[in-house]
Amino acid sequence: MSSFKYIAGLAALCLTTPHTFAQNTPAQQTSSSVYKLSDFIQFAPRTAKDLISNVPGFNIVEADQKRGLGQAGGNVLINGKRISTKSSSLQDILDQIPASNVIQIIVDDASYFNIPGLSGIIANIETQSTGFKTQWEWNPVFRNHRSASLSAAKMTMTGQKGPFDFNLSLENAASRNNSRGPEELRDNNGVLFERRDEYFHYDEDAPSISTFIGYESPTGNLGSLYINYEKEDWAFTEWSKRTPVNDTAYLHIFTESEQETIAEINADYEFEIAGGRLKLIGLHGIEESPYFNQIHTALNDTDFENGRAYTNTDTETESILRSEYSWSVDGNKDWQISAETAFNTLESNSLEYRQAVDNPKFEALENTATFDEVKEQRAELNITYGSPISSKINLQSSLGGEYSQITQTGTGESERSFFRPKGFLNLSYVPKDDLTFTTRLERQVGQLNFGDFIASRDIAEGNDNATNTDIVPEQSWKLMLEMTKQHGPYGSVTLVVSGEQVEDIVEQIPLDAFSEAPGNLDSAQRFEAEISGTFKFEPLGINGLKLDYQAAAYDSNLKDPLTNNDRRIGGQTMSDVEFDLRYDIPNTDWAIYGNYHRVRSTFDPRLNLNVREYNDIPFTKIILEHKDIFGMQAALGVRNLGNQEESLFKEIYVDRRDGPVKRTEYRTRRYEPYVTFSLRGEF
Secondary structure, X not given: OOHHHHHHHHHHHHHHHHHHHOOOOOOOOOOOEEEXXXXXXXXXXXXHHHHHHOOOOOOOOOOOOOOOOOOOOOOEEEOOXXXXXXXXXXXXXXXOOEHHHEEEEEEEEHHHOOOOOOOXXXXXXXXXXXXXXXXXXEOOXXXXXXXXXOOOXXXXXXXXXXXXXXXXXXXXXXXXXXXXXXXEEEEOOOOEEEEEEEEEEEEEEOEEEEEEEEEEOOOOOEEEEEEEEEEEEEEEEEEEEEEEOOOOOEEEEEEEEEEEEEEEEEEEEEEEEOOEEEXXXXXXXXXXXXXXXXXEEEOOOOOEEEEEEEEEEEEXXXXXXXXXXXXXXXXXXXXXXXXXXXXXXXXXXXXXXXXXXXOOOXXXXXXXXXXXXXXXXXXXXXXXXXXXXXXXXXXXXXXXXXXXXXXXXXXXXXXXXXXXXXXXXXXEEEEEOOEEEEEEEEEXXXXXXXXXXXXXXXXXXXXXXXXXXXOOOOEEEEEEEEEEEEOHHHEEEEEEEEEXXXXXXXXXXXXXOOOEEEEEEEEEEEEEEEEEEEEEOHHHOOOOEEEXXXXXXXXXXXXXXOOOOEEOOOOOEEEEEEEEEEEEOOOOOEEEEEEEEEEEEOOEEOOOEEEEEEOOOOEEEEEEEEEEEOXXXXXXXXXXXXXXXXXXXXXXXOOOOOOOEEEEEEEEEEOOOEEEEEEEEEO
C-alpha cells in the first residue's frame, strides 16, 4: 500500500469512527474552541508549550523561513499577535511563558483573527503577567560508552511592573551522542574489497540568553523588544579502522567542529493613526560560523600519511524594516498595506592546510585562500483584503511583489536584479460548528541560501561545489485544501492535502564537464497529504487515556539535470508517521506515555553518486512521570527502545550517474537505548 493510500484510509477511519461509538453525544462544539487552564489540570502543565501540546488535535507549525519577515507564519498567536523573530522558534518562546500566566486558548479558523497571511486552524494564547515567577528545569541524559550529559538546563524569569511585562531566559541546550558500526565497500560486481569498523562521538553545548519586554499604554498602544544571544559549539570525531581485503589495515580519523555565534534584536510598536492601526517592526541579526575539519591517517604506531584540513568562516547579517497599516470598513471588511525592506550579506573566508612531510604541523597551502561576499537589497509591497462573503464563508486575498538586487564579489563576480510577484487567495467555509474547510491558492517566493552561491570544499568525501553566481529564488503556485472536524468528547482530526508547481527549484546541477554546484532547474512538482488529530478514550470509559497522531506522505517530480529521467526532489522526506499515547492515571500524580516515530526519505543525488540515509527500525520511547514531588515535576524515560540503527547506502560512479557504477558503500550505525531524566520546578 502506498503512503498516500495509507493516509487516505486513516483519514476515512478517523472521520467516521466517533459517530460509530457515540450516537448520543453532547451538543456539538462551537466553531471557536475555548480552553481554560482548568481544562489541562490532569497534565500538570508548567508552560504555555505544555498547554498547547495538549490541545486536542492541534500541532504546532513553525513559521516558514521565508524571505524577510513577510506576512504571518506559523499557527500560534500570543495575545492576538504573531511572533516576529527569526532566531527563536515558536516552541522556544512558548516554553518561556508560565502556564499560570495563560488566561485561555482560543482555537478557530484563521479568518476569526483577521491577520493577513494566516490560514487553517490557529491557536491564540491569551496571557496576563501576574507578579514575578522563576521556572527552571534540568534535563540530564545517560548513554552507554559516554560520560553523562549533565549540563542541559534552563531557567526563565517572568514578571510585570506597571504597563511593562518582561521575560528573561537562560538555557544550555547540551547534547552528547555516540554510535558504532560496520561499513562495507564493494566493487561493481558486488565483491567486498574493504571493511571499516567505525565509532564516532558528538558533543554540543548551546548556551543562550534572551529577554523580552512588552509594553501596553493606557490608550492601547503596544510595543515589544526582543533580544537573543546564543553560542553553539559542537565537535564531531570519527575513528574508522579500515581493513582492505588485500592490504594492511590503517586508522582514518576525521574531525569537524563549529563555534557559531547568533545574535538578534527586534522591536515593534503599534498605535492608532488616521482611523487605522500602524505597526512598525525592525530586526537586525548576525550569525558568525567558524568551521573546521581535518583528516588524519595513521598507517601504524609511528607512520602516518600527510593530513589535510579545511577552515571556513561565514558571517551573515540581516537587517529588516517593516510597516503594516490596517483598517476596517463597515466593521467587517479588513484591509492592510504592508511594506518591507531588507539588507542581507554573507562574507565567507576559507583556507586549506596540509601536514608537512614527516612533520605533524599543518601548513597553509598556497593559492587556496578565498574570500567571497554576497549582498542583497530587497523591497516588497503587499495589499491584503479580508471579508465575510456570507455567514459561513470568509475570504482573504493578497497581492504584491518584491524587487531584489544581488551583488557577488570574490571568486565569482556578478550583479543582477529581478522582480517577483506574490500573493494568495484564501477561502474558509464553516458549514457546521464542528466542521471547517479551508482552500488556499498562493504564489510563493522561496528563500535564498547565499552559501549555495559560493564554492565549498569537502575533504572527507570529496563532494566539492563550484561557484555559481546565477542562482535565483524559486517561485511556485501552491494549492492547499484543509479540513478540520471536531468529534466532541472524542477529540478532533485535521486533514491537509496540497500540490505545488515550482519554477527555478534549486538542485545539484552540472556547470560543465568537471564541476557541479547548487543551481536552478526549470520546474518541479511537490505533493503532500497529512492527517493529524487526537482521540480521547474517556467516552469509552477509560479516563486519562488519549492518543495523538500525525501521518504525512510526500511526493515530488522533476527532470534529472544529468539523465533527463523523472525522479523525486533530492533528499525529500517520503513519509513521516508519529503516535503519542499518554495515560494520566486517575486519582494519582502519575502518568506514563510512549512515542513511536518513523521517517522515510528518498535518495539525495549528486552528479557522481547516489546516497540515501534511512532507518529500518522506528524510534520509540517510554516515559514515567510524577507531577508533584515536593512541588516539582519529575520524568524518567528510556528512548530508542527498539535499538534504532542509522543506515547509509551510497552508489559511486566511475564518472557520473549516467555511466557505470564504480563501487557501493553500505554503513550501519547503532545508537543503543539511552536514559533521560527531567526535573522541573518554580519559585
